[in-house]
Amino acid sequence: MSASSTHPDTAVDFLKRTLTSEPYVQGLIAAGQVPAVKGVETKLAGTPGAEFTTFTYQLVSGASSFTQSWDQALPPSVGSELLTNLQKLFLSQLTPAEFVAAMGKAR
Numbered sequence: 001m002s003a004s005s006t007h008p009d010t011a012v013d014f015l016k017r018t019l020t021s022e023p024y025v026q027g028l029i030a031a032g033q034v035p036a037v038k039g040v041e042t043k044l045a046g047t048p049g050a051e052f053t054t055f056t057y058q059l060v061s062g063a064s065s066f067t068q069s070w071d072q073a074l075p076p077s078v079g080s081e082l083l084t085n086l087q088k089l090f091l092s093q094l095t096p097a098e099f100v101a102a103m104g105k106a107r
Helices: 008-019 022-030 041-045 050-061 076-090 096-105
Strands: none
Touching: 022 041, 041 050, 076 096
């Protein structure tokens, strides 16, 4: 979100409601991922990868900070496109809409 955004409260509210919604959290857990949400440890316990996901949750929840390396979670070609397009976006060489369109084409 841009520092000059005219609707920062709306953006934060959207992120909170979306990223902490039960369907979203359950979808991540079902895919073997660890949601960035407090209190999901018991939900992770009954999954096929429970040992790893619970370990990851405990490790991250005890950390003073955490940054997800999204490019590392993607196939190499898409990760490369992400980094290139993010750089262009932050340098104002792409608009947000152009960034979305470019990433929609990435394979």
